[in-house]
Amino acid sequence: APIIAPLIGGQVLRVTDWRGVFYVLAGVGLLLTLVAARFLRETLPPERRHGGGVGQALGTMRGLLSDRVFTGYVLAGGLAFATLFAYISASPFVVQEIYGASPQTFSLLFGLNSLGLVAVGQINGKLLVGRVSLDKALGTGLAVIGLAALALLLMTSGVFGEVGLVPVAAGLFVLMSATGLVLPNTNALALMRTPHAAGSASALLGTSAFLVGAIASPLVGIAGETTAVPMAVVQLVCALGAMGCFLGLCRPWRGEGGIPRQATAPADQATQSAEASAS
Template sequence: MAESGSTAEQTKAVRGRGGGPTPVPRATVRTGFLVTLVLGGLTAVPALSMDMYLPALPEVTDVLHTSAATAQLTLTACLTGMALGQLVVGPMSDKWGRRRPLMAGLLVYVVATAICAFAPNAALLIAFRLLQGLAGAAGIVIARAVVRDLYDGVAMARFFSTLMLISGVAPIVAPLIGGQVLRITDWRGVFVVLTVIGVGLTALVWKCLPETLEPERRHGGGTVEALRTMRSLLADRVFAGYMIAGGFAFAALFAYISASPFVIQEIYGASPQTFSLLFGLNSVGLIATGQLNGKVLVGRVNLDKVLATGIALIVLAATFLLLVATGTFGAPEDLGLVPIATGLFVLMASMALATPNTNALALMRTPHAAGSASALLGTSSFLIGAVASPLVGVAGEHTAVPMAVVQLACGLAAAVAFMALCRPWQRTATAPAAGETEEVADR
């Protein structure tokens, strides 16, 4: 699956006989199917860690004799850990290379997940779910940094769309796996399965993913240097624009995930099976659009134009959902499920035009600090999403208006960030048919 990238000779480092780095052409790494599989597995860690556990929440509440709100904290702790952990691991990978922080993070993830399986009370479970999230963040942030190490320009955007194929399947498969595990064991078995998955992923990384950041491209210094690097990235107006636009687009997706179970089942009276079918159909739309983006649009259409189209579709879909929710076209019970399901499908599919391209366009500007840049992209998305998610329930479970308002606000915020900060019409456009890195504009 060779992709066109920078024409300059670039290398990766693998262990030689004496333990030192031996230069090998970078294209050798990026053509491997196993490398794609490993990176896809790393990007699926959030969905596996969060969604596999969802069917077990009621049982956790009963077995640990705790409240539903406390049980929900086990999800919040993991999400918080994944958000904050990226800020730590990203700069570490710029300093020490990708493999060492990634292997350390995966090993801690495996240990923390195994301890979760034997947690005797909710407090310990929450604590180790936080540690699980902090360690799991290594896979998320370093996977993006590795892609930046291996690819340039539109080739990088294509590869991000390929990863979306895997990360899009994970939310569909994870709850199904969790539900089947609960048929043969209890909630602790879910963490046992996650531990096994973590062990397998660690083994694959050890065997198949070589070092991709050459020693001469690494950065020295400690916390102060890491903070200085992040500050310089945030001072880059265009990078900040892509980061904010991507974060708000991702927040619209968080709002969908948080509200759709109540909207579809409580307001429109759909069964859990129907909701699962619609959720899976929307994920298929996400995957299909991601492949359209990677295989057809990227390399033929300017990346900024594709991103602008994705954001515009998010705004249009959210506007339509708001009109449906406010009864503009008629009472929800008279309209039925089709209009709201159609709007959610378009919104979900549009994410595949926004998320991979914001990541690619932002990382094109940061070859000198891909780990730190990846950390900022990931953390901003998780934190903005975490803030947006609770807002969808402010008016209760029997109206879809808050969900649509939050999604529309997020879409408009993404559009404003893109137009006001990125200003693609003022910069050298990304080459539409070559793997050239975008010119860095005045900051």
């Protein structure tokens, strides 16, 4: 949705001004509310349901964030999402103003990057899941994002001299496609770890991703519309931060990802019992 939305917004602006965008958003919000009220039913068995309330929700979220591994996935996913937002925010002036692409060329490149993200996401779901561990796929995606962001920084800062649109567009395509490995797997691993509070965990994942993205987006234009360096810097910093959170908090070599927290204690007790029996 964050990829396709700017294309739709551009078409909306052809028939109205910026205020019209908010009328469209209000209409979409109303439609979603009606659809949710009519068709979205509770799927949790009655015996597993519990009362709601803001206080209980906040308490549940506080408990979730006390889990180091879950928090690592939340931060890694949010920072990786920020690289996507940095691209969305900066690409119109980077591609058109700095590299001189026409609006039609920009739309084509934007759509191509969207296709790459969706295609890699489908490859992840159809081919990798069940054959490659989610942590390995996630780590690979983060590494590719980091390398692509570094290449973009070197190109936009003039280390390779004057580069044209094609190399920069290729770097953006690789970076955006790799998020198709990162975002689904961070969400899956985080939710697999917290089946007892999947709703609150999902809310934290979504909120943190858009919060970090909202913070990163304005930074891409901090040096004006004449350089793409801030975009590349923001993307590289976010990519390195995501990798740091993944390695430092999730510690994938321990194989903790996706293991429900409540399953940890019984597993430890079973191990102690086995050791006692062996001794």
